[in-house]
Amino acid sequence: MYKDLDPLLHSQLRLAIISLLMVHEEVDFNQIKDITNATSGNISVQIKKLQDAGYIDVIKSFKNNYQNTSLRITNKGIKAFEDYVENLKQYIKPAK
Amino acid sequence: MYKDLDPLLHSQLRLAIISLLMVHEEVDFNQIKDITNATSGNISVQIKKLQDAGYIDVIKSFKNNYQNTSLRITNKGIKAFEDYVENLKQYIKPAK
């Protein structure tokens, strides 16, 4: 009945990051910081976890002389998100 | 934009328990064990947390000579669940 929820996505900050990436083609570090109000350290750690899982691609470049870290969701990430939402529905839309 | 998710509900097992209680007037310890496949210890701890938060009432009685622990959701619990779901929607239904 209640399927397991992917622990990588069942985390407020990582879910917010993935959610942003489902809507915007590409999102960078500072946008995430502004929108989520999380600390840089926290964001950095969660990005690495999502990257290690193959859920996102991390693109490092330079923008007006500063380093820039940009993210894109992968197909694997999209699938994981969709599965997560599908499973989650069983919890939040309880039907008799 | 992304509102904080109540940490008490953003936990797979506690969410499953609350979800069950949103559907069934009263649910007992063993039903939770059967449905969730969680260990007794885990369930016991999570029940206490939900009780401490005032989200559920815990009714201890005897049923055919054995102790029986039964749960009911409180109004506060219902409100918390509804708020949680409302906030969660922003994460899982990302709109441009």
Place this chain on the structure above:
DNA sequence: TAAATTAGTTTATAATATAAACAAAATTTT
């Protein structure tokens, strides 16, 4: 050129989920 800002990483800590070990009463087995 010293101080401040930008952009992020690494490391430490605090909280949390989870299971293992334990307890107490009831039942079954020998």
Place this chain on the structure above:
DNA sequence: AAAATTTTGTTTATATTATAAACTAATTTA
């Protein structure tokens, strides 16, 4: 009827996780 087993949980220990503090390195400003 004593010993072993089952039922119904609780307490305690451990492993994982989320999060922030401390740090690094480059750039810009005073």
